[in-house]
Amino acid sequence: MAGDPFSTDLLQDRASIVAPRLLGAYLVVGERSGRIVEVEAYEGSNDGASHAAGGPTPRNELMFSDAGYLYVYKIYGIHWCANIVTGDHSKPGAVLIRAVEPVDGLEAMWNDRPKAKQVEDLGSGPGKLCAALAISGDDNGAKATRSPGPDPEFDRSRVQVRTGSKPERISTGPRIGISKAIDLQWRFGESGSTFMSRPRL
DNA sequence: TACCCGATTTACT
DNA sequence: GTAAATCGGGTAT
Numbered sequence: 001m002a003g004d005p006f007s008t009d010l011l012q013d014r015a016s017i018v019a020p021r022l023l024g025a026y027l028v029v030g031e032r033s034g035r036i037v038e039v040e041a042y043e044g045s046n047d048g049a050s051h052a053a054g055g056p057t058p059r060n061e062l063m064f065s066d067a068g069y070l071y072v073y074k075i076y077g078i079h080w081c082a083n084i085v086t087g088d089h090s091k092p093g094a095v096l097i098r099a100v101e102p103v104d105g106l107e108a109m110w111n112d113r114p115k116a117k118q119v120e121d122l123g124s125g126p127g128k129l130c131a132a133l134a135i136s137g138d139d140n141g142a143k144a145t146r147s148p149g150p151d152p153e154f155d156r157s158r159v160q161v162r163t164g165s166k167p168e169r170i171s172t173g174p175r176i177g178i179s180k181a182i183d184l185q186w187r188f189g190e191s192g193s194t195f196m197s198r199p200r201l
Numbered sequence: 202t203a204c205c206c207g208a209t210t211t212a213c214t
Numbered sequence: 215g216t217a218a219a220t221c222g223g224g225t226a227t
Binding site: 051054057058059060073074075076077078 | 220223
């Protein structure tokens with residue numbers, strides 16, 4: 001079950017370093033929540049596949065801001081994809097949430113994902129989990145993790161990351177759907193999870 | 202202002 | 215296995 005707020009401090013480093021830390025954490029949106037079982041890391045100028053590779057633009061500016069914010073973008077004009085910003089101005093980056101295991105609000109998820117045939121279909125992909133958790137462009141810039149001291153921005157955020165149960169074992173592989181930097185093993189998943197997108201790790 | 206293309210999902214052959 | 219759906223940022227006119 002969802003526990004304490006996820007600490008922003010755990011994300012203050014390169015995306016490829018901190019990405020696995022989000023595995024097992026809960027992504028909470030109102031009454032709905034899911035346990036993160038698969039993520040991908042995207043960094044800056046050293047990562048050709050990243051939106052941030054070419055420097056800041058209106059669309060990706062969040063990746064250059066402080067860790068803990070939600071970066072939501074639309075892909076192929078159809079689906080939303082949710083990322084958690086990592087690092088800082090000198091280390092831009094974000095972690096793409098690729099799959100969640102549905103935990104709370106299953107009924108609402110089925111409602112928003114009428115095409116799903118089984119529970120495993122609800123959140124087994126970046127676009128799928130956004131639909132299941134009702135995340136959209138409106139949530140871009142939400143503060144998803146808690147920073148030291150009072151953090152009212154986090155407290156009133158509709159999207160929150162909370163601590164959960166860490167995976168027993170983590171598998172890695174090349175990132176999905178990219179054409180550059182395909183050699184990097186920056187996809188991380190809970191070994192053997194049936195809630196992961198395909199191909200499974 | 203035009204053109205290109207993508208960190209995907211789903212339906213159909 | 216292959217293709218369509220559909221939008222807006224980025225780069226070039």
